[in-house]
Amino acid sequence: MKFKSNALQHAVKFALATTTAGLFMSGSVMAAEADQSEKTKVNKNVEKIAVVGTRSAPRSIGDSPVPIDIIGGEELGKSGNTDMLELLKGAIPSLNVHSMPISDAASLVRPANLRGLPSDSTLILLNGKRRHRASVIAFLGGGINDGAQGADISVIPSIALKQVEVLRDGAAAQYGSDAIAGVMNFVLKDASEGGSLEVRKGQYYEGDGDTTQVSGNIGLPFTDNGFANLSFQYKTSDATSRSVQRPDAAALAVAGVQGIAPLTQVWGAPEVNDDISIFGNVGLELTNDSEFYMFGNYSERDVRGGFYYRNPTTRPGVYGGTIRDVNGTNMRRPGDDNPEGQKAWDAATPTVLVGSLDGYDQQLACPLVELQENGAPDQAAIDSLTAANCFAFNETIPGGFTPNFGGNITDTSLTIGTKGEFTGGYLEGAFYDLSGTVGFNESRYFIYDTLNASLGLDSPRDFSPGKYTQLEKNFNFDLSKGFDFGLAYDLNVAGGLEWHEETFTVTSGDVASFTAGPYTDQGFGIGSNGFPGFKPSDAGEYTRRNYAAYVDLEAPFTEDFLMGLALRYEDYDSFGSTTNYKLTAQYHVTEDLNIRGSISSGFRAPTVGQANVSNVQTNLSSGVLVDSALLPPTNPIAILKGGTELQPEESNSYTFGAVYTMGDLFFTVDYYNIKVDDRISQSEKIELSQADKDVLDAAGVPNVQSLAQVSFFTNDFDTTTQGIDLVANYSADLLNGSSTFSLAYNWNETEVTRSSDITGAFKVSRLENDLPNHRATLSWAQQWESFSAFTRLNYFGEYQGVHVDYDATAKTADAAVTLDAEVTYFVNDSISLSVGAQNLLDQDAEELDFTAAPNNNWGGKYYETSPFGINGGFYYVKATYTF
Template sequence: MKKYNALNRAIKIALTSTATAGLLISQGVYAEEESTTVVDKNVEKIAVVGSRSAPRSIGDSPVPIDIIGGEELTKSGNTDMLEILKGSVPSLNVHTNPISDAASLVRPANLRGLPSDSTLILLNGKRRHRASVIAFLGGGINDGAQGPDISVIPSIALKQVEVLRDGAAAQYGSDAIAGVMNFVLKDASEGGSMVVRHGEYYEGDGTTTEVSGNVGMPFTDDGFVNLSFQYKNADATSRSTQRPDAQAFIDAGVPEVGNPAQIWGSPEVKDDISLFGNVGLDLTDDSEFYMFGNYSERDVRGGFYYRNPHTRPGVYSNDGGATLLVGDLTPGPVGQVNDGLGLGDGMDCPIIPIVSADVRTQQDYINGVQNNPNCFAFNEMIPGGFTPNFGGNITDTSLTIGTKGEITDGTFEGMYYDLSGNVGRSESRFFIYNTLNASLGPETPRDFSPGKYIQLEKNFNFDVSKGFDVDLYDDINVAGGLEWHEETFEVIAGDEPSFKVGPLTDQGFGIGSNGFPGFQPSAAGEYTRRNYAAYVDIEAPFTEDFLMGFALRFEDYDSFGSTTNYKIMGQYHATEDLSLRGSISTGFRAPTVGQANVSNVQTNLSSGVLVDSALLPPTNPISVQLGGTELEPEESQSYTLGAVYSFDNFFFTADYYNIQVDDRISQSDKIELSDADKAALIAAGVPNVAGLAQVSFFTNDFNTTTEGVDVVANYTDDLLGGSSTFSLAYNWNETTVTKWSDITGDFKVNRLENDLPKHRATLTWSQDWEKFAMFTRVNYYGEYQGVHVDYDATAITADASVTVDAEVSYFVTDSITLSVGAQNIFDQEAEKLNFTEQSGGIPNNNWGGQYYETSPYGFNGGFYYLKATYNF
């Protein structure tokens, strides 16, 4: 492809730069242009994000940028893009979610301690659509977050990943409060690679097999087509112990009790396929056409909480296990139709106190239920209780088409333009297995499809830039643009049994598929919002050593109005080797259409008790009654101060950042419902109110200040008979909640401030010889708050930990490479649960877990793998 003059100029600057070449700024590895390219160590990394001017070398950038090259992405041995990035960017945290509702389908990530939807995701510099999944149980920090699904992007498709660690809403719009990640697809017109990976955890589970490939082909004489695919399957893991209540049932001879009854582990992922394509074509010497997109799909299935056959409300008992919930099936009048059930009045069946470990052995149960065809209890049908499995089919598609180039004559000669349109769609079809709709009694199905969420986004962008000679050291670059964006969130009703109000409803049996009731037709619908934006961006090199940038962006939404944001940034070369940089900016994050309109019923633990909780729109009368208001955008103010030092083969950066976010959007604390609240809910038409214990809603309720320091050091040299690269990266990050109310709650504030480790560091050594290569990374995680089952009585301070990843490769031929490696090679365990009673008086192993859920490096332990790579 022909390159523009500005790009050539930027590359020439990079070629003469004294900064360490070929280094991953955060981790010190080479960028990969194509698999067969020999990387020149004297070429500094070039980034697109952070500037509207020509692509800039990261050493000359006034804002901190990490570049993770294609080779680094393939060395982690992991098949999940989130895990790959977590190992490369210390300020990025990703949790493995064992039992987290929809958060186990699309895992949220946290950059700089902020939720997943505070980081803007770009693909080839264009805004990426967000996922349809909303993380209703997001571990405090991500409660209600709706960010893009990064995991669909395969590493083999990527040329590099650019991570802008700076607020950039004035440049890119909503969601860029924490920073920006730009995933750059490969653009080679020849060659390619095939990779096969296979591995499993030291425990013998979680077996993962992945096959991926990439091929570059010419598209006429003036273009390229670069295609990539990834297909993988991953078995579930289990880090569980038997629940005491389940073991007691087994000891009492109750049949059909699982061992373990409840699984804490990673979900099963089946038929996970991603297809990515990137196309470019020179139309003339000065213009080109581009197109890229993807199709991705996967099936995910994980565990839920165990339903105790004596105490589960709405199924087995409605008074905590004191008496059995018995349904009256006495036939009604002749001709009455009740879906196959009688419509008893609940008065013809006995009240049966539960006094033994197996209620089925009690004589009053045998006489009053087992031998009475007109009385029914679920202990007859499911004697050992049940554990629902929650899953979904996740489909993600996108397409971007555009043209860009340079105007070479006329009034606008020398101006660069970029005109593009893109559409992205994410669909989540939910499933829940091994559960029931209790109100249907003995005729209930056991598997349900509760419905779908669909997120559809459309963008149109027109960007221009031009250099002007105003007697400064170099041309001042002026950029401007227009953007139009439409976002639609759609709810599709579930199958009828998943929400049906059955004949036993009036007798206290729960409505809908237990654990995840289906979306009713009344809750289905489309919700759309449109916005447009205009921006101007100026970069001025006042002297050879002093650069400043200015950005201003106006954005108008048809829902809540308009917002205007600015950014000022600069860099000063104090010496040939040392430069100082900094920025100050304002930003915003618009509430998503899903957050403003979604309603849902979920099962969660509250003070150790399994209860149903309703999430309602913030404008619902009940939400308003409890303090809800129409959502407004978050507003942020941030600044950074940093330094860059480079000398020979050594490169060092240090940056301090401070991010203040006002009116943060999150899910409220779960508010206990009073009898008056329930009466109002019934009047508003909300079903199954009797079975609901709590209500939550999205709200702008709290302010935070997040500050931290990123330190990066890299060194390369020829050592030990080969080429060596050493990298040290450190992040200190601390969040303080400066304002909140009871709607947020003290425990959530505690989680926001303490769940993530305040200190993280990585030390990487990459070594290349003629026939071998070696890659080792040491990961340090500081103290963090250990929380289990979202219950404050179990919270403790977990110890700091160190994990080690390593990979060794043997170059069989120029085309074939065999690798063996391991993540967490020394099998560092996550913080184990304290099985003594906590302040709440409940042993925190009641739910069958072994580890606190908030471990920043997961709870599955060591993972080893084999990998074969063929380059052509």
């Protein structure tokens, strides 16, 4: 696959693709119900991809040449979790979701991993239409998701869904960028009557994390020929804590330092307030052969979580640096609040600080503050600062501080379209679908209980550092028609055109969040500590457009042998064009056994945000908190360290599997292999030497001296991911009721086949080892007349335990099993009461090895890479009214 910008070549490819017509589009016109048998034959496989559902999970569709899971809306409701990501993780073994206890913006929109690839390698659809990305970029994404910018799945309430379809196969030739790992299609309910109201309440066994959720759905007639299906969800979640007191904070408290909190640093889930989502789905039959549709959402939530503790004796740039005097005594550097009092070095004046500290040469007339053996500053010296027109933050915040990071997330979308069948002319019998979509996501950031050290004692404690917004527009025209070539059924030809625009906007924060105050030259940090605000020079609006033409053929050569071919040509106004293909086949060996497979190429375009965003983070470097800047790859500092303009990732994948059916037993097994070249991710944090800073200073780059490290997005490594998906379902009448058993297993392994120092050895280790290689679920759903029960065993294989992204703490964590269960009593036809639990047996995550320093330096209790979270068991009660 090559990316070029030759206009003539573009035009030839475009004309070739458009003359063939058609697209294989799940959820679009090919998903329309066909009453006539001939239409059913033409659209046999497409319909089953889009609309065939089941209430047992996980389940694959056996008639498809590629593996697909269908999770019904009722199955999604049988869980105590209120987060869509957690609901899907329990049903799809190849999907992993980390709880991200301290993770910057990744705690606002959590990323998910399908088949071991980052969240933006899975395409998200709503009713078959491309879903927009979130504006949040996961700057601290736990290795695999570092720098990922995927869609925000968590805004979708389960009560709004008819089913979720998960295509476990590369599909860029059908859907375009991002479909390297697969596709998730969320299908909204379309009933024109009835509905339900649900109230759910739960908390963790530890007594925290109280969660309240109220949700509802109603189907209404939209004239005599249509429907309007509306859903809402409102929830709140309290924060959790799985922490111990940090040893350094405990020592300060023993030394008598005031203001030390009982837990100075909290590891756990963030607090979520006023989380509301409203979804609507409307359809109207215009004629016997055409219909109008419209669907969309409005969602908003406030999130607030903890961050790293700022120790009052060791945090450089805020409480000053630690130096030694001529006698070797540890001293602290205060700030000179009287610049006129600065004077030249005088050997007879030992209270005057001179020399280089944090890269600055200063000569200040401030008394040095001696540190005692316990690390606490000498109080008498602190008291003398005011008289000397000097200050230290030990005066006002003696116990240090822990910033709270949060944000307001707003998400909205609207799709309008029409679809139907041509009844005359050359296209008679062809289906069409014309639609337009606009999606918008905004993340406005806040940081509390921190300060801008460069402003000295005049610094506020709360800041609004700015916001990111993501705006996407998409237009599709799709066609599908069957042609009789004497095959077992009609040859299905589908194709169409797509236009897409993506805009990423950075809005600057309040002035105090980014300004370089009067104490900058004395070595104090610039901007709101923990998340400095976006400067006006960082602000901007960045837009990219692309168009595509695509064709899809499905040929049933015999009753038992089906083949499909998809081609997609796509042109971007930034990096050029790409052409991708997909070839699929299925053969029925016997009536009960068929084999299937696919081979395809794919790509993932760098997002506009990844190409242009800049941000300053607080990062741990050898156990010390320092400021680390994420820069655009074309920034002068990034270029100095090896950054280049981003190019698309390119992938090649193949799958091979079999489907076996015997009575009530349904069994599938599929092997997959995905090679991705030039993967885009955030680079390793690269140290800036003083010489680097001086060069950049001379080039006019602002505020370089306050930075310790830089990183940037880069196409720096290649990976090969392979695995096996196994799915088995069995239904029977047992225990005087109806039973359904489901087994799903996934083996997944990723190998980094090319990397460099920019990626770093620890990033390679995280990519290869953070996720468990083995995942499995075994579920049993039992139905009686007045009761139902649902249980699920979840198996998680060994994984790499990591704490605070510090490689000295990585270890192999043990495999674990958790149990989920729910029992429902049907009071009558309308009312049901449920009680259940996730992680019923309260299986703990792997505990940190406190004998191996520095695992416990930051107050953690468990390795945060636990695939089932660190919060433990969660119980809940639920009441549902159906009408």
